[in-house]
Amino acid sequence: MPTANPRALLRRLLAGSDEGPWLEFKHNNEDCDMIGRTLSACANAAMLADRDRAFIVWGIRDGTREKVGTSVRLQRLKKGGENLQNWLSRMIEPKLLLECFDFSDDGLDFSILAVEPTYDRPVRFAGSEYIRIGENVKPLKDFPEHERALWLATGRRKFEDAIALPNQTALDVLNLLNAETYYNLKSEPVPRNKTEILKRFSQLGFVVDDMEDGYHITNLGALLFANDISTFPSIATKSVRVIKYSGTNKMKSESETEGVKGYAVGFRPMLKFIMDRLPKEERFTGGVRKALSVYSETALREMVANALIHQDFTMSGSGPVVEIYKDRIEITNPGNSLIAVDRIIDERRSRNEKFAAAMREVGLCEERGGGIDKSIIEIEEMALPAPEFFPSENSMRVVLFGPKKFANLSKADRVWSCFCHCVVRWLAHDYMNNTSLRARFSLGDEDYQVVSSVIADAKKAGRIAPADKNQGNKYAKYIPFWAVSDD
Secondary structure, three states: OOOOOHHHHHHHHHHHHOOOOOEEEEEEOOOHHHHHHHHHHHHHHHHHHHOOOEEEEEOOEEOEEEEOOOOOOOOOOOEEEEEHHHHHHHHHEEOOEEEEEEEEEOOEEEEEEEEEEOOOOEEEEOEEEEEEEEEEEEEHHHHHHHHHHHHHHHOOHHHHOEEEEEEEEEEHHHEEEEEHHHHHOOOOOOOOOOHHHHHHHHHHOOOOEEOOOOEEEEEHHHHEEEHHHHHOOHHOOOOOOOEEEEOOOOOOOOEEEEEOOHHHHHHHHHHHHHHHHOOOEEEEEEEEEEEEOOHHHHHHHHHHHHHHHOOOOOOOOOEEEEEOOOOOOEEEEEEEOOOOOHHOOOOHHHHHOOHHHHHOOOOOOOOOOOHHHHHHHHHOOOOOOOOOOEOOOOOEEEEEEEOOOOOHHHHHHHHHHHHHHHHHHHHOOOEEOHHHHHHHHOOOOOHHHHHHHHHHHHHOOOOEOOOOOOOOOOOOEEEEEOHHHHO
16 A cells, blocks of 8 residues: 655654564664565564554664664665665565655654565565564574464455555545444444544444554445445445346346445445335235235345355456346356355355454344345245355356246255255254145145155255154154264
């Protein structure tokens, strides 16, 4: 992230409580090899401390933090005739963002070398990795505990932590992000003091103090609360598209709309927009006739939320898409599923954990892992076909179906619905049986044999298994195939 005000940065570094291992003060030392080793050590220390940048500052007396000025000019410093910054870029692995500043403050000259770690792996200089131990720069290999901790740190940084827009003033942040939405979703009053808002957003990771009297807006903050996603280059293609077709294929589209708001700002209006375009039927509820959607609103909410949360943000040029057909809704997100389809109802895993936690924290999706099974329960209560999941190399597609009579369900549809019903029963510490499956399909006692055939097909397909190997047929109970014990 570019530094906009090196003088403000210097003031913040000097105002810190101590000289952390990611920060080194020097007077006039201009030995290039020393700079390279120190740069490696400070960058690795920054990763251990979960910092965005590490710094070497010239013109400060070590220990006292007295501003004494320096004769070092980084822009003119050379190693073997090569510019220092170019030489360091060659000698440092992996490639890092380096910035060199020469400037004056209070009549004295200062220089700052800033480095932004990639969090890919420990930083090397000339083929070796270094770490700061106290005031000294030491080879990392001599400190195996630090080395292990550093390798763990390399996997800690995620897309949500990266900077979407650097060096914004407090006013810019509050213009670019919709803070009011956050407090409305939390049912809290919006603070009158803007400093309190920025403090809360900093604590939540939506913004980061840039140490230059301003703020960086993170991808997390922009994704959730952007007034306009296109303002942020790193997420500009992640808006949600809603396409409505007139039939059961893509031959003719009626409309296409693309959202511009951050997901938290636009989530509920987007759901209403989608629900308003779905077919409805009239029902009597509490003696009042109402037009209700033929689709499960809970399932739609959770599947759309999952598409937002579990997408692969590193895939450029694509965002979530909701397609409305005459007989179904298809929800697609970039990035393959991290979970096999057979376990998608019961297993929990997210590639964007901070984003998922933030969506749950403001009440826009279910508690961790509770969304899909809750969706299937409501789908079953509405006697709708079970949703289907189609992973591919670069995307994940979920299909929600409109009403379809049991007689019109294919054999594969019936087996899949049976399996999903078995899983949600198992998650409730209960068993599937003929009675529960008849209720799931809205069938009567006279359809006992029909449902027995579905169960037999599901057993033959390897989707379900008897809960007891020695059970009889009349009161047979079933569990998902993967729940069978090895005993």
